[in-house]
Amino acid sequence: MQKTEVSGNIIGAPSSLKKVKRIPPAISYPTVTLIIILAIWELCGRLKLIDPFMFSWPSSIMMKAWEFTLTGEVFKHLAVSAIEVGLGFAMALIGIPIGLMMGYWKKLELAFDPFVTALYTTPMIALTPLFVLWFGLETLSKVMMVFALSIFPILINTMSGVKMTDPSLIKAARSYGASEFQMFKEVIFPSAIPLMITGIRLAIGRALIAVVVAEMLAGNIGIGFAIRHASELFQTAEYLAYVVVLMVLSVLLTELLKVLEKKLAPWRHR
Template identity: 35%
Template structure:
């Protein structure tokens, strides 16, 4: 009798869990807005009371008005278009090479021994250290900026692709050998699907570093772009314009990261992992 009651109560409990989870996930994104809203409210109150000078810390309302002015004047879209072009081209170049070399080094021990030590040494060199060299070699042209972005975008994809391949279960390779897969079939049907979570993580990290590289490139010797707009505003003590540029970088960076996370959920929906 007790067993029958327990068996009858289990489906009801499971149904409640299944029903509650989508509702929690549906409105969960709103919790992420709580902290920014609180910070903006406190910021506005402090600025409105005159506790901090408007030159040092302009209020959110002032920044919004500045942003509106930049939009209607067309200045924002001109600079943003150039910045997105540089970041996208540098990211595609760096992440593409990182993916290819990561696959080669992960798939072949010999390739790893030839390439990985030099790449790991180069990885430890900061962006700011190589920027003067890039300027000397390529000048202040677009090439130096794009290559600087590509350099930063290369390593996250390379390292995560390499680690993803080396983390593939060896039994899968044994199955591939039994099925007489050729090397390109092993890559497309065994290695890439199994290492896809690591590769997508590398792409997310690479996008973030690409935006950091863009800021460095545009702050040092540029006549266009959002970074240049920030530096130009700094020279004239236009702090509100500086904040507007910083917020633009943050918003665009968040949008690109959200796109990759959406892609990650679509491609990895087969994965049954803990989500909190």
Template identity: 45%
Template sequence: MTVRSVEVELGVGAALPRARRRGFFERHQSRIRALGSIVVVFALWELIGRFVITNRLFFVPLSSVFASAGDLWARGELQLHVRTSFLEFALGFGAAALAGIALGAAMAVRRALRDYLDPWVAFLYATPTVALAPLFILWFKLGIESKVAVILLVSIFPILLNTLTGIEGTDRHLIEAARSFGARPMQIFAKVMLPSALPVIVTGLRLGLARGLVGVVVAELFGAKAGLGYLILYSAQTFDMAALFAGVLILAVAGVVSSEALKALERRLAPWRFVEVER
């Protein structure tokens, strides 16, 4: 009996095209669901704004938000606000990511350092950032430095704590196996502990990213002359709901795009975590 006859007997040949089709849809199932949910929510937003909540002081349809964003873009204001906010965010979140991962890793491998810093991490993490924003303005004046400091403060702790937890949660059997092969402490950290903690670190980055975008708005509530937070505040004070929602929507889209970028980075750096999911 030939291989082809066996395939025909078992129905494998006929099943392969269907399996390929199912594989295509399965591979893109998450994206299709996400896109579908976005379309549904946007459609409901438009319908509610047009037929349910018709008072423009409380709610506006999505088409009005896009029209307001287009008007701001045509006047050159939106570009200024976006550029200002994302420069502040890039500097603040970048500094928080570097400092959070470095400090979390150091606290995970140095017990004494963790004992010294643990109370201060808990203290600062529980401190309301809104209360500290005016203080940062007094320290760093009205320039970009005060905004970067606020964003760094609100972003760093999820990254730090997730890095600490991820490294401490490394499987001890893996560490002992590396030691049995003569690996030095730095090699164990770089080849075993850090890759093991990578998914948790990426989760911390995603949490810190979301908090950092909120920090942009908080930082620009005090003494800012440009930025999406300033646009949101000014629009609220002038009852321009369309411009207000435009600023909120831009920040939300930025959060989604950045989160997906971190997911893609995790897939590239830790592909073994997604093998079972993609089968």
């Protein structure tokens, strides 16, 4: 008994010390990789291995980003681009109910799937001048570009999510007398959520591409216009600083969607 108590005291002694929390590998590994890449990139810039007229390096890019953040210039452009992306993306969410219906009713899929595929594979960016001709030079043309590029990843992934629903779950629901509405609410929709979120994540990238290209070609304000303006003046550091802003925003939006997915489909992460 004495030995047990002594060993218990020894084992229990460190419990008063604070446990150091280890950083998860999902955070530590990419962080270390990013630091190494930035250090090598910065060193190349400092050693004059990079022509500032053609490219730039991290410290110069960050200085430019800090400058237009202090002046508030970036927020003016971001506000306009955010409105255009927000409106177009909200419209593109109509792809969720359409995808649910096309995935559930085979005849509807047979009737419209070839057209969805054709439009999805069409290089919409090449149609930007046509969108400007139809909807003008103001906000509407950018909103419609965002909508056109965003809707199809959402629709197609939602449809795939419905088709991947476990047939045994559908049979069980039918055997218990579930109505069509209950089938969608309790079985089809929850099953499609993971792929639906994947479609939304893909659509975010396409939405940012759409708004930048539309603003570059036909805009006098917005992130796309700011990038075009800086590139025309050969201000490479400023040009890349705006690109970095877009990259950070896309990463933040993607991470928020991951959190949303964990809330809506917790079973996928168990």
